[in-house]
Amino acid sequence: GDSVTQMEGPVTLSEEAFLTINCTYTATGYPSLFWYVQYPGEGLQLLLKATKADDKGSNKGFEATYRKETTSFHLEKGSVQVSDSAVYFCALSKTGANNLFFGTGTRLTVIP
Amino acid sequence: NAGVTQTPKFRILKIGQSMTLQCAQDMNHNYMYWYRQDPGMGLKLIYYSVGAGITDKGEVPNGYNVSRSTTEDFPLRLELAAPSQTSVYFCASTGGQAGNYGYTFGSGTRLTVV
Numbered sequence: 474g475d476s477v478t479q480m481e482g483p484v485t486l487s488e489e490a491f492l493t494i495n496c497t498y499t500a501t502g503y504p505s506l507f508w509y510v511q512y513p514g515e516g517l518q519l520l521l522k523a524t525k526a527d528d529k530g531s532n533k534g535f536e537a538t539y540r541k542e543t544t545s546f547h548l549e550k551g552s553v554q555v556s557d558s559a560v561y562f563c564a565l566s567k568t569g570a571n572n573l574f575f576g577t578g579t580r581l582t583v584i585p
Numbered sequence: 586n587a588g589v590t591q592t593p594k595f596r597i598l599k600i601g602q603s604m605t606l607q608c609a610q611d612m613n614h615n616y617m618y619w620y621r622q623d624p625g626m627g628l629k630l631i632y633y634s635v636g637a638g639i640t641d642k643g644e645v646p647n648g649y650n651v652s653r654s655t656t657e658d659f660p661l662r663l664e665l666a667a668p669s670q671t672s673v674y675f676c677a678s679t680g681g682q683a684g685n686y687g688y689t690f691g692s693g694t695r696l697t698v699v
Contacts, residue, residue, distance in 0.1 A: 477627075507687055516589075516675055516690035517628075524685070562627065566682075571616060571635060572643065573688060577627040 475500040477563050479576035486553055486583050494548040494579045496537075496563035504565040506530075506539055506546040507573065511560045520548075520561070553583045587611050591676050591691035598666040598698045606661040606694050608676030616679045617659040618688065619643075619651065621672040628675065634659055666698045 480495040498504065505524045509517040521530030526541035535550045546563060563576040592607045610617065615636045620628040620643075630643030634653040648670060650662040659678075663670060673695050677688035 505685070509687075509690075514692075516692045517677075517688070518690070519687040522687055571682065572618060572630050572633055575620075575628040577625055 475504070475565060475567060475574050477565055477574055477576035479563050479579050481579070483580040483582060486581070488555055488583055488585050489552045490583075492548070492550040492553045492557075492581065494561055494563075494581070496546045496548065496576060498544050498546065498563075498565050500544075500565055500567060502568060503541070504567050506537070507564040507566070508535070508537055508546070508548050509562040509564060509575075511562065511578070513559070517562060553581070555583045555585055557581060558583050589676055589678055589689050589691035591674075591694050593694060594692070595695050596697070598663075598696065600666060600668065600698060602666050603662070603664050604666070604696075606663070606674055606676075606696075608659045608661065608691060609657050610659075610676075610678040610689070611657065612678065612680065612689065613656060614678035614680045614689070615656065616681070617653065618677045619649070619659070619661045620675045620677065621645065622675060622693075623672050631661065631674075663696075668698050670696065671698045672696060 476499045507522045508520040510520045511517045521532040523530040523539035529538045560578045562578045564573045589610045618633040619631040629645045632651040634640045676691040679686045
């Protein structure tokens with residue numbers, strides 16, 4: 474079945490460090506891929522998405538590229554800030570499907 | 586524009602009690618969803634609805650019921666609460682298929698069953 478595997482956390486980085494959170498997926502066909510962010514005490518917010526192979530989603534300095542050959546959608550940011558501390562979820566949706574499948578989430582803590 | 590509103594934010598239930606988690610959206614979205622979030626387990630789909638009067642089971646529907654009498658509201662009913670239902674519950678909505686639009690989430694309801 475369809476699934477998403479995320480890098481185990483938690484991840485702790487110093488401010489201005491480079492961030493990578495790995496995400497790989499299993500799905501037939503060409504799913505859409507998403508990254509969501511959950512700040513403390515809040516619901517999930519859409520961070521970025523990509524709907525076809527080689528697409529790059531970007532938002533707020535975060536980027537992720539849809540790699541079909543490696544079935545991956547790794548999240549990256551060149552210089553993290555304390556305000557980026559949150560839990561990050563990778564998710565996929567099959568074409569024509571009505572719901573999203575989520576990974577287990579990766580908690581990021583950025584220290585000054 | 587309030588988006589997706591969930592009430593209550595917190596609730597403690599005793600084993601065997603029942604309750605309804607409320608979810609309302611003001612974006613005229615057809616698609617609505619209920620997920621539960623357990624620590625380290627990601628989000629699991631409980632029920633979803635593709636429009637008023639239409640609901641369907643997700644991955645973990647046992648112990649829950651839903652109804653969708655209007656486009657705006659999608660309440661989740663827990664009958665005979667059990668400790669295994671201790672979780673954070675999120676309601677979400679989207680105006681089209683999830684693959685194209687992603688979801689808008691509510692802020693969650695933290696439920697503890699003791």
